[in-house]
Amino acid sequence: MKKIDTEFSLQAVPLNHRNGFWKTFVVMLGLTFFSASMMSGGELGQGLTFLQFIGIVLAGNLILGAYTGALAYIAAKTGLSTHLLARYAFGEKGSYLPSFLLAFTQIGWFGVGTAMFAIPVQKVTGIDIYLLIAIAGIAMTFTAFFGMKALAIISFIAVPLITVLGSTSVFKAAESIGGIQGLLDYQPAEAISLAAALTICIGSFISAGTLTPDFTRFARKKRSAVVTTVIAFFIGNTLMFVFGAIGSIATGQADISEVMFIQNLILPAIIVLGLNIWTTNDNALYASGLGLSNITKLPKQKLVIVNGVIGTLAAMWLYNNFVGFLTLLGSALPPIGAIILADFFIVHRGNYRAFKTMTFQPINWVAILAWGVGIVAATFIPGIPPINALIATGVVHVAGMKFIGMKEKQVMTSKVEKVSN
Numbered sequence: 001m002k003k004i005d006t007e008f009s010l011q012a013v014p015l016n017h018r019n020g021f022w023k024t025f026v027v028m029l030g031l032t033f034f035s036a037s038m039m040s041g042g043e044l045g046q047g048l049t050f051l052q053f054i055g056i057v058l059a060g061n062l063i064l065g066a067y068t069g070a071l072a073y074i075a076a077k078t079g080l081s082t083h084l085l086a087r088y089a090f091g092e093k094g095s096y097l098p099s100f101l102l103a104f105t106q107i108g109w110f111g112v113g114t115a116m117f118a119i120p121v122q123k124v125t126g127i128d129i130y131l132l133i134a135i136a137g138i139a140m141t142f143t144a145f146f147g148m149k150a151l152a153i154i155s156f157i158a159v160p161l162i163t164v165l166g167s168t169s170v171f172k173a174a175e176s177i178g179g180i181q182g183l184l185d186y187q188p189a190e191a192i193s194l195a196a197a198l199t200i201c202i203g204s205f206i207s208a209g210t211l212t213p214d215f216t217r218f219a220r221k222k223r224s225a226v227v228t229t230v231i232a233f234f235i236g237n238t239l240m241f242v243f244g245a246i247g248s249i250a251t252g253q254a255d256i257s258e259v260m261f262i263q264n265l266i267l268p269a270i271i272v273l274g275l276n277i278w279t280t281n282d283n284a285l286y287a288s289g290l291g292l293s294n295i296t297k298l299p300k301q302k303l304v305i306v307n308g309v310i311g312t313l314a315a316m317w318l319y320n321n322f323v324g325f326l327t328l329l330g331s332a333l334p335p336i337g338a339i340i341l342a343d344f345f346i347v348h349r350g351n352y353r354a355f356k357t358m359t360f361q362p363i364n365w366v367a368i369l370a371w372g373v374g375i376v377a378a379t380f381i382p383g384i385p386p387i388n389a390l391i392a393t394g395v396v397h398v399a400g401m402k403f404i405g406m407k408e409k410q411v412m413t414s415k416v417e418k419v420s421n
Contacts, residue, residue: 007147008217009293009300012079012355018220023152025228027215030155030279031208032236033162035113038276040204041244042253047192050183050249056194057241060201063387064237065230068209071337074344075213076225078352082213082287083294086336087360088352089343089397094363096295097371098336102211103291103307105329106284108318110311113281114140115319117274120257124266129316137312140278144285144304148218151282158275159236165268166243169260173250186249195384202386203331205237210337211287285311334386335374338393339367346394347401366400 008017019027044053074085082102086095118132143150174183192200212229219225247259260269288307289300296303311318344352374393378385381392 005299007290007300008079009081009290010084010297012084013217014079015220017218018079019148019152019218020220021224021228024216024219024224025232026155026159027148027152027218028228028232029159029236030151031212031215031283032205032233032240033155033159033276033279034205034208034237034240035116035276035280037204037237037240038244040200041241042248043200043244044192044197044241045245045248046252047188047190048197049188050186050245052194052197053241053245056197056201057238060198061234061237063202064205064209065233067206067337067341067390068212068233069226069230070341070345071210071212072216072219072225072229073222074340075215075217076219076222078355079217080213080355081217081290081294082211082336082340083291084355085213085340085344086294088348088358089339089364090367091362091364092360094361094365094368097368098333099291099294101329101332102336103288103295105207105333106211106288106291107307107311108322108325108329110140110281110284110288110307111315111318112322113277113284114312115315117277118315119319120261120273121270124261124270133312133315136274136277137308137315140281141285141305141308141312143278144282144289144308145301147286147301148215151215151286154282155279158279162272162275163239165260165265165272166239169263169265169268169272170243170246172263172265173247173259177250183246183249199384199386201241202384206337206386207333208283209233210333211283213340214287214290215283331378331385331389332371332375334378334389335371335393338374338390339370339397342370342394342397343367343401346398366404367397370394370397370400 005011006017008014041057044056048056071082075081078085083095083099086098089095090098114133114137117136118129121127121132122129143154174180177183178185216225216229219228247253251259251262253259253262257269257273260266260272285304285308286300289304292298292303292307293300344350370393373396374389377392378389381388
């Protein structure tokens with residue numbers, strides 16, 4: 001008997017395998033408890049007044065909530081991952097480009113995250129760093145192997161603990177500078193512009209947000225997919241930013257675990273650091289497995305193991321040499337989401353033919369061009385790079401597809417005229 005792929009790597013998730021509101025909500029909360037967001041919150045805390053910080057986080061979350069919520073809607077309606085959705089816009093072989101980029105960056109961040117956990121723990125405990133990396137990498141790969149069920153369990157454990165322990169640390173940090181009044185009175189030594197702040201806020205999560213369909217395709221209803229995504233995003237991302245900002249204002253450290261070390265909360269620091277990275281890394285490994293499954297047609301579970309081994313073995317090298325490149329590469333991911341959104345909502349007016357009935361073209365060069373234009377717009381056009389990328393990519397893709405549609409109609413019309421003559 002043929003074994004069923006319970007993660008549905010290469011097909012739509014059937015309705016009888018979909019999840020209800022709460023399981024989807026917990027998984028999405030785990031996704032939004034994102035380590036890099038704390039670092040970004042620390043950057044904002046150092047460069048803005050506290051009221052400016054609150055305003056920027058709310059504005060950034062509104063934009064990101066709309067972006068991820070729209071992707072969640074498509075995923076719940078179709079039951080498809082980011083990589084399978086990309087086939088409609090990019091073509092079957094064309095979808096290998098976004099799948100490779102998404103998988104490559106997620107494997108890279110898995111390795112970086114593993115090292116991020118091992119380095120401070122080694123400083124505190126004296127345990128060999130490579131042993132810590134091996135243990136963490138194996139544990140995270142093990143849970144990612146079991147897919148959505150394991151992600152839900154890890155998130156169910158991690159999210160409350162991170163919230164309670166992180167909040168305790170933040171209250172202590174705020175108290176040390178005079179409570180709410182001290183935060184309101186805070187003036188940054190070197191202010192950053194609001195445009196730069198919004199770029200940091202949006203840019204910190206928009207790449208990971210592009211992977212939203214990988215998780216919300218299991219939602220039973222479109223409404224619950226959107227609601228859980230938006231609410232989880234506002235709660236999780238806001239908490240991560242607040243943890244980073246208040247800790248940074250009080251101690252000069254953006255990482256909540258470093259703040260806890262300073263506060264002599266060593267055990268809670270290790271727990272928060274470990275669980276935060278665990279949720280981030282499991283989601284990264286899960287998404288990377290789906291990406292390479294789209295290219296190789298192999299089951300996601302096998303690829304998760306391969307990706308976990310690669311990320312673990314290369315963890316220190318990635319941490320020391322690759323963080324800047326991975327950050328740069330992240331600018332190539334938001335245009336992928338923009339193309340999926342534009343193709344679904346505008347080009348196809350909110351309806352895709354069922355995946356199993358589709359015969360995809362090999363490569364849609366319009367989507368490839370739009371993706372390239374989005375990267376250029378993010379790099380060279382003044383303003384907020386992620387927003388520039390989304391708008392430019394969407395406009396070029398829609399315009400290009402409309403132009404091709406017009407040309408095809410002209411060809412069809414000329415053929416009909418020749419036959420009638």
